[in-house]
Amino acid sequence: MTIIKTTYNRRSFLKVSTAAGGGLVLGFNWLTSCTPTPEEVLAMPEEWFRVNAFLKIGDNGMVTILSPNPEIGQNVKTSMPMVVAEELDVDWDMVIVEQAPLDTDAFTRQVAGGSQSIRQGWQSLRMAGATARQLLLAAAAQQWQVPVSELTTDQGVIQHVASGKTIGYGEVASLAATLAVPEEVPLKDPKDFKIIGTSRKNVDGKKIATGEPLFGLDYHKDGMLIAMIVHAPAFGMKIKSLDDLAAKSMPGIRDVFVINTNPERDERMMQTFAFPDMVAVVGNSTWEVMQAKKKLVVEWESASPQESSALHDERLEQLLTERKPEPDRKDGNPDAAFASAVKIVERSYSAPFLAHNPMEPMNFFADVQTDKAELVGPIQTPQSMRKMVADLTGLAEEQISVMMTRQGGGFGRRLYGHFGVEAALISQQVKAPVKLIYTREDDMTYGTYRPAYKVVYRAGLDADNNLVAFHVKGAGTHGSPIFANRFPAGAVDHYLAESFTKPSNISTGAWRAPRSNFIAFAEQSFLDELAEVAGKDPIALRLELFDRAAAAPVGETNDYDPERYAGVLKLVREKSGWGQDMPGVHRGVSAYFCHNTYVAQVVDVVMTNDKPVVQKVWCAVDCGIVVNPDAARNQIEGGIVDGLGHGLFSAMTFEEGRPKHSNFNTYRLIRHAEAPKAIEVFFMDNGLDPTGLGEPSLPPIMAAFANALKKATGERLTNQPFVQETDVLG
Amino acid sequence: MANFDLRINGERVQVDVDPDTPVLWVLRDALQLVGTKYGCGVGQCGACTIHLDGVATRSCLLPVSAIGNQRITTIEGLSEKGNHPVQQAWIEHDVPQCGYCQAGQIMSAAALLEKNSNPSDAEIDLAMNGNLCRCGTYLRVKAAIKTAAGK
Ligand code: FES
Numbered sequence: 001m002t003i004i005k006t007t008y009n010r011r012s013f014l015k016v017s018t019a020a021g022g023g024l025v026l027g028f029n030w031l032t033s034c035t036p037t038p039e040e041v042l043a044m045p046e047e048w049f050r051v052n053a054f055l056k057i058g059d060n061g062m063v064t065i066l067s068p069n070p071e072i073g074q075n076v077k078t079s080m081p082m083v084v085a086e087e088l089d090v091d092w093d094m095v096i097v098e099q100a101p102l103d104t105d106a107f108t109r110q111v112a113g114g115s116q117s118i119r120q121g122w123q124s125l126r127m128a129g130a131t132a133r134q135l136l137l138a139a140a141a142q143q144w145q146v147p148v149s150e151l152t153t154d155q156g157v158i159q160h161v162a163s164g165k166t167i168g169y170g171e172v173a174s175l176a177a178t179l180a181v182p183e184e185v186p187l188k189d190p191k192d193f194k195i196i197g198t199s200r201k202n203v204d205g206k207k208i209a210t211g212e213p214l215f216g217l218d219y220h221k222d223g224m225l226i227a228m229i230v231h232a233p234a235f236g237m238k239i240k241s242l243d244d245l246a247a248k249s250m251p252g253i254r255d256v257f258v259i260n261t262n263p264e265r266d267e268r269m270m271q272t273f274a275f276p277d278m279v280a281v282v283g284n285s286t287w288e289v290m291q292a293k294k295k296l297v298v299e300w301e302s303a304s305p306q307e308s309s310a311l312h313d314e315r316l317e318q319l320l321t322e323r324k325p326e327p328d329r330k331d332g333n334p335d336a337a338f339a340s341a342v343k344i345v346e347r348s349y350s351a352p353f354l355a356h357n358p359m360e361p362m363n364f365f366a367d368v369q370t371d372k373a374e375l376v377g378p379i380q381t382p383q384s385m386r387k388m389v390a391d392l393t394g395l396a397e398e399q400i401s402v403m404m405t406r407q408g409g410g411f412g413r414r415l416y417g418h419f420g421v422e423a424a425l426i427s428q429q430v431k432a433p434v435k436l437i438y439t440r441e442d443d444m445t446y447g448t449y450r451p452a453y454k455v456v457y458r459a460g461l462d463a464d465n466n467l468v469a470f471h472v473k474g475a476g477t478h479g480s481p482i483f484a485n486r487f488p489a490g491a492v493d494h495y496l497a498e499s500f501t502k503p504s505n506i507s508t509g510a511w512r513a514p515r516s517n518f519i520a521f522a523e524q525s526f527l528d529e530l531a532e533v534a535g536k537d538p539i540a541l542r543l544e545l546f547d548r549a550a551a552a553p554v555g556e557t558n559d560y561d562p563e564r565y566a567g568v569l570k571l572v573r574e575k576s577g578w579g580q581d582m583p584g585v586h587r588g589v590s591a592y593f594c595h596n597t598y599v600a601q602v603v604d605v606v607m608t609n610d611k612p613v614v615q616k617v618w619c620a621v622d623c624g625i626v627v628n629p630d631a632a633r634n635q636i637e638g639g640i641v642d643g644l645g646h647g648l649f650s651a652m653t654f655e656e657g658r659p660k661h662s663n664f665n666t667y668r669l670i671r672h673a674e675a676p677k678a679i680e681v682f683f684m685d686n687g688l689d690p691t692g693l694g695e696p697s698l699p700p701i702m703a704a705f706a707n708a709l710k711k712a713t714g715e716r717l718t719n720q721p722f723v724q725e726t727d728v729l730g
Numbered sequence: 731m732a733n734f735d736l737r738i739n740g741e742r743v744q745v746d747v748d749p750d751t752p753v754l755w756v757l758r759d760a761l762q763l764v765g766t767k768y769g770c771g772v773g774q775c776g777a778c779t780i781h782l783d784g785v786a787t788r789s790c791l792l793p794v795s796a797i798g799n800q801r802i803t804t805i806e807g808l809s810e811k812g813n814h815p816v817q818q819a820w821i822e823h824d825v826p827q828c829g830y831c832q833a834g835q836i837m838s839a840a841a842l843l844e845k846n847s848n849p850s851d852a853e854i855d856l857a858m859n860g861n862l863c864r865c866g867t868y869l870r871v872k873a874a875i876k877t878a879a880g881k
């Protein structure tokens with residue numbers, strides 16, 4: 001048991017518990033109110049008592065836990081409440097989960113991004129549950145006139161062992177809600193966890209399987225209009241003239257006008273508002289608005305030069321021929337070490353722009369009135385969206401409420417809430433509630449794309465095939481992919497990392513596992529090539545380097561723990577039976593560390609009709625304590641399929657600023673038949689605090705696949721997407 | 731605008747819409763049946779899959795005027811209590827991540843099992859290849875179909 005101080009975020013506990021003392025019944029919001037399942041209806045208590053920002057306890061012992069962070073498919077709506085319920089010590093079957101709205105007083109970091117929800121929420125979620133439990137104990141102690149120390153809890157029931165008395169949480173909840181928050185609360189010893197570490201089903205699983213309204217696009221409010229936008233067809237263009245006569249006279253159309261989300265064309269905002277001015281069409285129904293859009297006659301003109309993919313390629317090539325006066329990191333004397341190396345290996349790798357393409361296109365609901373605004377929809381960063389809406393509507397942030405719906409995928413795209421700003425401006429103009437909907441084409445051609453990258457690796461080996469010099473040089477269209485302090489920094493005496501970047505007016509942003517999603521492929525493919533040249537087993541070579549980094553690390557800052565890194569490699573080596581002879585099976589390995597989590601993968605490729613088929617992926621993960629194991633496996637599987645799919649098939653290219661793909665007929669995503677036939681996941685059981693889970697399984701997979709493919713075909717593929725590079729894959 | 735008399739989920743409903751309106755938007759906008767999802771509008775993703783006389787059909791490309799007397803089933807009407815074997819298998823395997831594509835996956839899977847109660851892996855791949863899942867739940871979709879196939 002650990003004792004922690006409750007000072008962190010205590011203001012909110014005090015405020016809410018006193019405000020709600022005496023049995024406040026909080027109305028259910030739209031997202032749950034219209035659709036409680038029959039089981040929920042039966043179990044509903046007559047009265048709810050709000051004990052703190054995270055939870056309400058019903059007079060019958062039911063518990064409502066608010067899930068603070070946006071749910072984008074990473075399953076935090078189940079796993080975060082599980083952590084609260086654990087410390088509260090209730091039966092999970094007695095828990096109802098509700099999405100919390102944006103509430104910066106009550107919660108910290110209501111963001112879905114960087115795989116940080118559980119890692120950063122870990123303490124506050126546990127504390128919320130533990131504090132509530134402590135208040136319930138204090139209430140029972142007061143009622144029975146016994147010391148709190150004589151009381152214990154078990155699954156929602158308080159017991160006084162000496163007298164044999166028991167009482168349910170629901171019966172003391174009204175008193176508990178009036179008590180002062182304790183200064184300190186005990187936390188459970190992880191070995192006593194009953195909920196954390198056990199697989200619990202997605203709390204929205206039944207609603208998803210029965211088609212209940214859950215997503216932003218499903219949101220409806222009476223009197224609501226439908227809005228759509230038309231943005232410039234090419235990056236770097238703006239509106240010259242608009243003829244909206246024909247569109248305005250189409251059936252069901254209410255209004256057509258121009259909005260501007262970045263009137264000053266502030267450069268700093270251009271990565272979010274790449275199309276500051278756009279035409280808004282507002283009408284009664286989606287189909288009518290779609291038809292009216294086609295009738296618009298818009299002339300566009302250049303605002304900045306339009307770029308093509310060929311230009312990006314040239315620029316990146318050019319950058320990589322340069323030498324940086326100030327490298328990101330330099331250890332030893334790389335030039336001298338390369339000069340005296342016996343063997344030198346060099347290889348370059350590249351990857352294109354990628355669109356995020358969450359299955360639910362961008363959309364948002366806004367009802368902006370003169371003195372208040374209501375925003376509802378899918379957003380990974382509600383707080384920053386509210387700020388942008390306040391700036392442009394002239395409302396104060398306190399006048400704006402934001403409710404997050406369940407989100408049909410994020411992958412980073414919903415970090416950039418320009419669509420919420422657009423919805424707000426449109427609502428303000430038409431003085432009515434509107435739901436803004438992007439078509440798939442609007443969505444894919446207004447990306448905050450993963451930037452295109454190129455990187456060159458060079459390694460020098462001595463006469464005994466030891467790695468003595470290492471040089472990595474990376475360039476990107478808006479941001480370099482290099483992490484200078486990641487592996488193999490720290491494991492090589494002479495090391496050099498250089499970064500180059502060239503800005504672009506094509507908006508780019510965070511795409512699931514930013515930068516890692518490319519650099520892991522390049523680095524881990526290169527290490528395989530190095531192992532080949534050195535005549536070493538690829539796992540043995542990596543372990544040798546981790547041993548070195550653990551025993552005598554080079555440099556001051558190395559962003560990884562070599563022992564945990566080696567741990568996942570050893571685990572996957574053992575589980576996959578690495579080194580066994582498996583006729584017809586070609587194996588590749590890869591390992592990467594990002595979002596505080598270590599992942600190692602072995603991919604088994606078999607050639608079927610001359611095409612490579614991923615028969616199995618073995619995946620070892622060290623993310624500390626796993627809150628919800630089966631759901632965690634789902635995330636790991638998803639990251640693997642996602643990484644493989646994009647590396648094999650996907651690319652966004654540009655011609656004169658125009659995105660060349662606008663829908664799934666030409667932008668290829670991985671499909672059922674192309675997914676690996678099996679994925680097996682092994683979690684390291686080390687009891688350490690949880691780390692990221694939604695992103696880390698994606699980065700290593702393409703290298704493991706490329707390394708297996710090299711064995712299968714003799715060819716080393718270095719440019720993504722692979723299907724463009726060779727017809728072997730087809 | 732024109733009046734259409736439709737048979738949806740076992741009920742008769744009247745709608746007054748432009749005859750070209752795809753069934754997807756009739757369901758979502760006119761009837762508030764939002765379980766059927768919009769993903770691409772061009773027949774590429776399968777999020778909008780419904781059953782037309784029991785056959786899995788993309789509703790985003792299907793004008794309401796082409797329906798006539800055919801029976802439409804949406805995810806909301808697949809079973810009365812949300813307990814179709816495919817829905818149960820989906821919950822058992824905890825298939826969804828974001829969940830957005832899953833209504834379409836379930837409708838395709840249910841139509842497949844209606845025709846073929848014991849599909850092979852290759853048959854599942856073929857029947858399900860038109861349903862994209864951006865979250866990559868394909869392995870669970872397949873596992874859930876196999877579980878449902880036994881029921
Ligand atoms: S929305 Fe119909 S197939 Fe994509």
Ligand code: FES
Nearest residue numbers: 828829863864865
């Ligand atoms: S579960 Fe997210 S798209 Fe399939």
